Amino acid sequence: MMIVFNPAAGARRRRRLLAALDLMRGLGMRPEVAETTHRGHATVLARDAAREGVRIIVAAGGDGTIAEVAAGISGSDSALGVLPLGTANVLALELGLPRAPARAAEVLAMGRTSLLHPGLARYGDGREVLFVQMLGAGFDAAVVHHLPGGLKRAIGKGAYVLQTIREMPRYRFTTLCAELDGRREEAASAIVTKGRLYAGRFLLAPGADPHEEGFHVALFRDAGVLAAMRYGAALPLGMLPRLRGVDLIRAGTVRLAGIGVPAQADGDAAGALPLEIGPAPRPMRIVVP
Numbered sequence: 001m002m003i004v005f006n007p008a009a010g011a012r013r014r015r016r017l018l019a020a021l022d023l024m025r026g027l028g029m030r031p032e033v034a035e036t037t038h039r040g041h042a043t044v045l046a047r048d049a050a051r052e053g054v055r056i057i058v059a060a061g062g063d064g065t066i067a068e069v070a071a072g073i074s075g076s077d078s079a080l081g082v083l084p085l086g087t088a089n090v091l092a093l094e095l096g097l098p099r100a101p102a103r104a105a106e107v108l109a110m111g112r113t114s115l116l117h118p119g120l121a122r123y124g125d126g127r128e129v130l131f132v133q134m135l136g137a138g139f140d141a142a143v144v145h146h147l148p149g150g151l152k153r154a155i156g157k158g159a160y161v162l163q164t165i166r167e168m169p170r171y172r173f174t175t176l177c178a179e180l181d182g183r184r185e186e187a188a189s190a191i192v193t194k195g196r197l198y199a200g201r202f203l204l205a206p207g208a209d210p211h212e213e214g215f216h217v218a219l220f221r222d223a224g225v226l227a228a229m230r231y232g233a234a235l236p237l238g239m240l241p242r243l244r245g246v247d248l249i250r251a252g253t254v255r256l257a258g259i260g261v262p263a264q265a266d267g268d269a270a271g272a273l274p275l276e277i278g279p280a281p282r283p284m285r286i287v288v289p
């Protein structure tokens, strides 16, 4: 087993990692730990470990770190493990992975796995971005693009709320075009999700399951500040999936286009449209409780 640790959020994360390591050592495990030094590094570390035949490669960080490690092991026989140390930890909530470091370590020690079907976004320039949870295009991506890293480290999840309020008056709402299995739709924003949850434990797509193939696409039809406020208020109340102006559609492939529309994948900035989303070439195994 190898642990890929993102130390970016400081001392608290390191303490939680050490607590997990303590338990593992108590069980006689001696996992190697590699620390990331920059964005994208987790993918390189995980890819090298997968080539060496490491059986379980653990992402110790948030959803961005998990996505980077998943990209590194994609196509290999290594399984993905998770020590949830991030801000939102959506995948951990989705899969019922414990947040307490000792309990998360126990799950890793047991090594029970299930199949995960990540999504792969392909851009016009040939770039590819793998995601395990979701890809958003439009307003939520603008929030992610402009979120100051320092603010997130200082106040955690509240940073997203603050940045959403800041973004409302300045985001230039444009129409994006979504092609869902070839069927054309229009929306102000879209979230292509593998899972049920969004931004923490808030319900977005009740019928979704990351263990299944395909995507659930949430289309936010209405543009403008008032609509964004309505969506933002409905989310924590669990009312978003039933809200007027929100449609949820299943699809196996998704094309998104729109001039200057930003994209985010698993909570990290991921360029701009146009892009095409389909399944990753191979599903991967993930360690689950």
Ligand SMILES: Nc1ncnc2c1ncn2[C@@H]1O[C@H](COP(=O)(O)OP(=O)(O)OP(=O)(O)O)[C@@H](O)[C@H]1O
Binding pocket: 006, 007, 008, 009, 036, 037, 038, 039, 040, 041, 060, 061, 062, 063, 064, 065, 066, 068, 085, 086, 087, 088, 089, 090, 266, 267, 268
């Ligand atoms: N050493 C580093 N310094 C700065 N940034 C890093 C470093 N290592 C990784 N990163 C970047 O930090 C991003 C965010 O980290 P991560 O996902 O672990 O935490 P988070 O954003 O707080 O969690 P969540 O996504 O659950 O909200 C990663 O996508 C990665 O690109």
